[in-house]
Amino acid sequence: MKVLISGGAGFIGSNLALKLFEKGYDVVILDNLSKQIHGENPNQSFTYNLIKDKFEFIKGDVTNFDDWRRALKDVDIVVHLAAETGTGQSMYEINRYVDVNIGGTAKLMEILTNEKNRVRKVIVASSRAVYGEGKYKCSEHGIVFPLSRKDEDMKRGDFEVKCPICRQNVDMLPTDEEAKLHPESVYGYTKQSQEELCMIVGRSINIPVVAFRFQNVYGPGQSLKNPYTGILSIFSTRIKNGNDINIFEDGLESRDFVYIDDVTDAIVLGIENDKANFEAFNVGSGEKIEVLSIAKILKEKYNSDVKIHVTGNYRLGDIRHNLGDLTKIRSLLGYEPKFNFDKGITNFVDWVEEQAIEKDNYENSIEEMKRKGLYK
Template identity: 65%
Template sequence: MKKNVLITGGAGFIGSNLALTLIEKGYNITVLDSLSEQIHGENSSLYESIKDKVNFIKGDVRRKTDWENALKDQHVVVHLAAETGTGQSMYEVQKYVDVNINGTALLLDHLVNEPHNVEKVIVASSRAIYGEGKYSCETHGDVYPVEREESHLLQGDFEPKCPQCGKELTLAKTDENSKIHPSSVYGITKQNQEQMVLNVCRSVNIPAVAFRYQNVYGPGQSLKNPYTGILSIFSTQIRNGNDINIFEDGEESRDFVFIDDVVNATVLGLEMEEANYEVFNVGSGIQTTVMDVATTLKEKYKSPVSIEVTGNFRLGDIRHNVADLSKIKEKLGFTPRYDFKTGVSKFVEWVQSQEVNEDNYSKSIDEMKAKGLFK
């Protein structure tokens, strides 16, 4: 008999794709999701894709009764529900703490204090917990830069410096043993989620797994949310005929991982005992600059919009990140199947089949400006 799986945030981007994959594998899926308007808008294609295939509970992870209802007869919990915007987290602090930390605390309280059938918990962590990540200094070897100084950023000096000697650094791939030092409220809440789940679940002998997802993208990603996901943000700008403004110098980079690879890794963590009580990076292992993203999308959409490098920056942003995937390859046999070129082609093809959404990105920037977080 296949197990019952609860996916919190299961109507979201990762959650809905995971739900459909697990249904194909014979699992019985329950979804707990608030259908946040910021992500889903008035009509959600992600929700529509799962609503008749899962036991859907519209609820909030901040409510104890919703957890009690959702956890009945569940064998596995995949906890994806979270507020996810790095920039937004810096001025909506209470909401991010309430949803990400307090919501997780309610789950763990139930597992410790109430009867249940839960045999495994998977929690979505994030690359944001690494802050600036891992670098190499020619003098001091492996180093973990502190948050970049605003005075340097204002002068157009965007690269992190060695915290010991101040020299320029070479980016290294960030492994799971790297220093945890998030530079945003979002990153802090994800660190708390991960540590709380692993710590409490171990204390009550429930195997737990934390996945540190990198920048996930692909068909189904919200085109309505102006706070997270630069491929979606840029795509919406392009389809509205609006020019793309790139922060810093455009050379900041991320590890973009395709949604199918993320789902595959998560399923491996759910099904394999080798994953128990472990943390894993989930990414492509490849560094891609924001300028590369913008120019690739402009080419794919055959758009005449301009790409402008502004030199602006957001406090709390990191400069670079790329994941070391050695551990997940060794323990779970995971290898990403999609490179950025292939994944972006699939993403653009999907976007072009969707209606054009209003471009609200400038409103999100205005909010940050008003708080002094955008320079």
């Protein structure tokens, strides 16, 4: 069976390609080798070198019909991972995010609708960003799905999520797939659009679609060059350059970090199990970690003396907490995360220690957001 992985030279894609190869699949990769991910010289990219010369590789772009046509030849399964990622950057590079994430997906589905092909299933990479703040409980009003936090509150140093009805603080709950979808960033909006576009078209042409709402994916191979996304890689690059770590808000914001092997396992389950057809699934770890704790753990593991500053600054479009409810993917697909955070972060740090120290461009990304009025 032949599987096309768009974005297959990236972090998730390269690891998935190797896993599928081990399972006997024929793999073809479509990737544009973005400089933001792979640097100026892709031959020095860790993830590109994982797949280089091992698979059929098509250098091309998902915004190009002809590149899709070349890549789709004799393909049975499409795993569509190629996308622009990063919440903050999406808030000012709006056209690029919409063009690549929505436009690129539209081109794929238009070809599958109108041109001869043998595709039997499409896996689309979504994100927990489709939920916005996610699911919370108010002591007065029960289950609520809060809107984005107000600028006026955060200016006062109040970063807690409020009930949309009474405005009192609410308690975070694991967010399940039936939760309200109301993304708070352009990136999240594009991911919701990708999901819905694929589901609508897939049903109309009878090609099953599976959407995976990834939480914060991490592990060896995560880009250390990209200053716009990936807390662990951003903090690691700063530490290795001897630069202090600045923590947004009060440091108590939390994320669900899911290890790369668990993510690729989930994708394989989606490919091989028909119970996944036309369903959306959270893919997470089942545990949440506060950002300040992450910085302290990394500082200790790297034996670094950099300082950690809790700044009170914040970015528009950021959420406060996230934790994916895994009930559905466990019950339907038998998914179970194999890596807790302690095991996963140790593997990640060990890998970083073996890599060349990358230039730290994080401050430049912050300056960009300041100029756009998105960093307060």
